[in-house]
Amino acid sequence: MKIMVAIKRVVDYAVKIRIKSDKTGVETSNVKMSMNPFCEIALEEALKIKESKLASEVIAVSIGPAQCVDTLRTGLAMGADRAIHVDAPATLFPLSIAKILKALVDVEKPELLILGKQAIDDDCNQTGQMVAGLLNWPQGTFASKVVLDKEKNVATVDREVDGGLETLCLDLPAVITTDLRLNQPRYATLPNIMKAKSKPIKKMTPEELKVEMRSDMEILHVKEPQKRKAGVILSSVDELIDKLKNEAHVI
């Protein structure tokens, strides 16, 4: 069975972001870009499934401008077998991404599509659910544990929900989105980085996939949130209790 993993290139999680002076967005040129951390977890899970002999091939896909190829190379160095880059503008919203992913699934016919639960740039948390809806596949979102049973052709998924953990049983094919505690992604080793250079990356366009892209959203402006004033450092518990009681009136 094949597993497809969707990968997004985002501003590295350790970078302190800067808002563009014209307030149209966040500065991404000359900023360190990396694979979205949740996508790393998605890829790691796919690789682990393949290593336990439950899958034969892991395909990494990324949708966006030319530089996404760098991110896909990282995925190949981690262990993906091959990659597909869909050349598209960086400004796509999740509905268009979901449509492109659906089209790729129709071509590649994987039995599992794994995505990060959200990207750390736009924090949308939508794409996995949307592509599952378009494919009419069951979805296991916010997964912290995935167990495949090939005989029964199901995936059992523990999900992190507000009240604790929920366990679902999904018929394959299915969509899974990953939460933080699912696994610890591996680092690419130097030999694997070298090997990844010869792995194939296929280039496609939304037109080839017959996906019509539409923008239903207009970003009016992006600005910084109001800063909290740093407060005061107190010297004792008594002083703290006094402040909470008589100044902040919260106890």
Place this chain on the structure above:
Amino acid sequence: LGTLIIAEHEGGSLSGTSLSSIEAASKLLCKDDNSLSLLLAGTGPSLQEAATNAASCHPCISQVLVADSDKFKHTLAEPWAKLIHLVQQKHEYSHIVTASSSFGKNILPRAAALLDVSPITDVIEISEPRTFVRPIYAGNALCTIRYTGSNPCMLTIRSTSFPASASPDSKTNAAPIHQVDLSSFGEEGSCRFVKQSSQESERPDLGSARVVITGGRALKSAENFKIVEKLAEKLGAAVGATRAAVDAGYVPNELQVGQTGKIVAPQLYMAFGVSGAIQHIAGMRDSKVIVAVNKDADAPIFQVADYGLVGDLFDIIPELIEKLPEKK
């Protein structure tokens, strides 16, 4: 036209997050578009009881739609998305709103895809009926976005940004309750509920508590974490934890406060042994009063705290427990 609110219920009542959704939806009301419908699904007497309660929970509610079927016994995304699709086909709402709870985040985008709509998730401000503010980059930037697509405009709202107003008791004009016709609903799904495990707790819910006491990695063990719970008990507070404390296994995942855990905005937030990672701040920055206790005077948490104490939490928490007044 009008707005459809997708609500959650438990034990015969609407969830607190659903009351926030109603609060948000009431901001969408305008002269020509002033109906609010509430959709509830589930099965059995507790659903009907929730519907009765919902019908008189807010003066703006104009009708309650009830989908009663075993298919909705658990909040699975597949039948729920289909249900929203079905209800939208029939009533053609201009807006569909739900909370950014794990329920709303799971089902709304799926339903939006079925309707070929781009949803807007985690809205913190409604500027105009089609213009919204939502945080991006873990709340380090706020994006104002206008929906230009066709109907419906689909939103999830961050509950802490739309605190439910004290419910005016207006039982005299309860809204009508209608059952959703599910005769065309179709076959069983490809997803089955297995189980739900949660920690039973006497303490208030983390998402809506007035006071939250959070412990970080500095607590060092699950055993030590009990001291945080003891302080919370004294204050009638909910207990939270950082991602590091959850990952280390001191407490279960549902206590995590932060970008990927719960977003909280209590009156008082007290952080013990929390360094103040950006992901954690994203989950609590809207708290009214923030107190931080940390050994490290340079910990970033002090930059957002109203009151800081530099010192050992193992000395400070017992002293607080001793000296704080009993809660009323």
